[in-house]
Amino acid sequence: MMNGEYEKFAGNLNRIGRELPSKELIEASVMSRISVCGHEKDVQGNGRCAVISMIAAAVLTFVLMLPAAFSGDGKQKKQSECDAAPMAADFSDMAAHADLSDSDVAAQKVTDGPSISHRRLPRQYEGYLASLQRKAAAEKLLPGNSCLSPD
Amino acid sequence: MKQDRHISDNAADVQQIRDNVLARSVADGDEEALRSVIRNYGDLVFRTAFKIVCDESEAEDIAQEVFIRVWRKAASYDGRRPFASWIYRITCNLCIDFIRRRRITHPFSRLELSDAGGLPDRLLPVEISPEDRVILQETWSTFIAAASRLTPKQRITFVLKELEGLGTDEVSAITGMTPDRIKSNLYHARKAIREMVSRQF
Numbered sequence: 001m002m003n004g005e006y007e008k009f010a011g012n013l014n015r016i017g018r019e020l021p022s023k024e025l026i027e028a029s030v031m032s033r034i035s036v037c038g039h040e041k042d043v044q045g046n047g048r049c050a051v052i053s054m055i056a057a058a059v060l061t062f063v064l065m066l067p068a069a070f071s072g073d074g075k076q077k078k079q080s081e082c083d084a085a086p087m088a089a090d091f092s093d094m095a096a097h098a099d100l101s102d103s104d105v106a107a108q109k110v111t112d113g114p115s116i117s118h119r120r121l122p123r124q125y126e127g128y129l130a131s132l133q134r135k136a137a138a139e140k141l142l143p144g145n146s147c148l149s150p151d
Numbered sequence: 152m153k154q155d156r157h158i159s160d161n162a163a164d165v166q167q168i169r170d171n172v173l174a175r176s177v178a179d180g181d182e183e184a185l186r187s188v189i190r191n192y193g194d195l196v197f198r199t200a201f202k203i204v205c206d207e208s209e210a211e212d213i214a215q216e217v218f219i220r221v222w223r224k225a226a227s228y229d230g231r232r233p234f235a236s237w238i239y240r241i242t243c244n245l246c247i248d249f250i251r252r253r254r255i256t257h258p259f260s261r262l263e264l265s266d267a268g269g270l271p272d273r274l275l276p277v278e279i280s281p282e283d284r285v286i287l288q289e290t291w292s293t294f295i296a297a298a299s300r301l302t303p304k305q306r307i308t309f310v311l312k313e314l315e316g317l318g319t320d321e322v323s324a325i326t327g328m329t330p331d332r333i334k335s336n337l338y339h340a341r342k343a344i345r346e347m348v349s350r351q352f
Contacts, residue, residue, distance in 0.1 A: 020197035
């Protein structure tokens with residue numbers, strides 16, 4: 001094909017579709033779209049942010065769930081282990097860290113029912129009493145702290 | 152000659168100032184300014200998109216999207232560069248998006264399918280002889296057959312360089328391609344079109 005023919009072809013091609021056929025229609029359509037959602041960019045921007053936030057939250061949740069669902073050697077824990085672990089942790093923590101008075105502990109026993117309180121709390125409570133007794137005995141033995149007069 | 156160039160430069164400067172004012176008004180939310188942009192650049196957007204995607208209705212959709220994007224992004228327009236280049240850039244990006252989407256939704260479709268109904272009369276010049284009509288119909292068929300063998304960037308290069316008559320620097324600014332890449336794309340596009348034309352005639 002000669003260069004002239006190529007030029008002629010390009011010239012003919014250039015004569016096709018030079019004008020937007022339905023300019024008024026396009027104009028009306030664009031104007032209606034921008035008037036319906038005048039702040040479309042903001043809406044879309046916020047929408048994008050919301051989607052990104054949701055994805056980030058899902059990924060974060062998944063990552064945080066991984067250590068709970070898997071043991072150190074990479075095998076999934078048995079269901080019984082997963083069920084038992086939080087309960088044991090809850091009650092030992094409650095007794096060890098919560099600053100409970102005797103009445104609180106008694107109330108806790110009543111509300112928790114016999115199955116739970118009999119299993120974990122008495123042992124903690126006995127330990128607490130034993131430590132109090134040891135403390136009292138030590139105070140009596142110390143020289144300056146004795147209640148008895150030297151006489 | 153020098154005087155002609157001076158007048159032409161002045162006209163370009165005036166156009167640039169006018170476009171800057173228009174872009175600023177659009178950025179400020181002036182709907183009448185957007186109407187002016189559609190009236191001034193509607194044809195440019197449509198003819199570019201139509202030659203790249205080779206589909207009239209899709210080109211109209213792209214034109215619509217271009218002006219919506221102009222409305223949204225007018226504040227980001229750099230007033231030192233020609234407004235037309237910015238419009239071309241948006242158009243080309245949307246055309247590439249469209250072609251990629253079409254490949255995903257219709258992976259086995261070919262461009263030739265778009266030509267099934269022929270070229271509508273409304274896309275031909277208003278005053279045209281019957282003979283010219285046939286020539287242009289054949290030209291379009293040949294172009295569609297050649298374009299189906301080109302990548303989107305090759306098509307864009309061909310349309311901007313050969314049909315819109317833009318310089319290499321301008322095409323580079325619009326598409327982000329290096330001048331060497333533009334030359335290479337143009338070479339492949341010309342080759343495909345020449346082959347197709349010599350096969351048909």
